[in-house]
Amino acid sequence: MLNSLARLALTATAIAPVGFTYAFVAFFNDALKAMFWLLAGSVVLVVICLWVLRTTRSRRAPAAERHKITTVEPADRENMAIMLLYLLPLFTADFDKLNWVMWVPTIAIFAFIAVTSHSYFFNPLLGAFGWHFYRVGTPQNVTNILITKRTIRKGDQDIFGIELGDYVILETEK
Template sequence: MISKFAKIIFVLTSLAPVLISLSLSLTDSSTEIRISLILLALILFLLAKVTLEEIAKNGEIEPIKIISLKTADHEVLAYLVTYLVPFLASISVQNAIIIYTIIFISIYNSNAYHFNPLIGLLKYHFYQIETESNVSYILITKKEIRNVQMIKHISHITDYLVIDKDIV
């Protein structure tokens, strides 16, 4: 498990679309700043992709017995408000940095980092699962799960975020 590193990557990646929104809203800023924000968003997206693929391939395999499951893909909608903030008012780069630092800290501390639209673009789905030992996790998988027995092995990304090992 690469808990802290992965958690930071996923928080940053969940905010990457904000960088694109900010770039589009900063019409008075230099082209270099706007392009830099877009490039940073792309780098974060690729870093999340590589991190997920690496854990899916090389993470420690753990058996799991799931007793309940529900989709959590819809939680991504909560991020839309964050993505639209740059368009709501004319804000300076300095104020944007302060706002998004506060949002970053909030997402990191609330463990809401796994609901990430960019991961959804990679065709991953999010499920809230409960194991036979009554522990709840968020499962990331490329499968559309119809039966809890479809998932037999996982790898931990963070303490309560796991990835389906059967997708490799």
């Protein structure tokens, strides 16, 4: 259950900036009702994700396991391709002329790919809330994504965390 819930929550916040961008376009086209619903939906998605992560990493969370990491590097280099999806609505000056027949399937396909692949961890909004994403290597030569509130500058250490899914670890409080 946690695996699916965490994956959906992380995917939702990866998609939330699209809603914020549409809301921005709607505001400048006096589509205030649409702007309100887009903002509200995006904020709700972010709040739910933050709640899932906070609850999962808390001291009351399921028992965390010790993970030995040998290498560490930032895991936010893939963001340029996703940023294009976030910015595309800005190229349409008129909110009423947005081609929803194209946009809804595009966002749905993006969400499907994100939730079924290992790219759902990319969350620019979570970075704004102090979350960091790292690629960490293990002694078994497996690379995982580590989601943490800490800044990690060196490998060769132990962390305590919960596996959110395949190759994704959420560092927990000690």
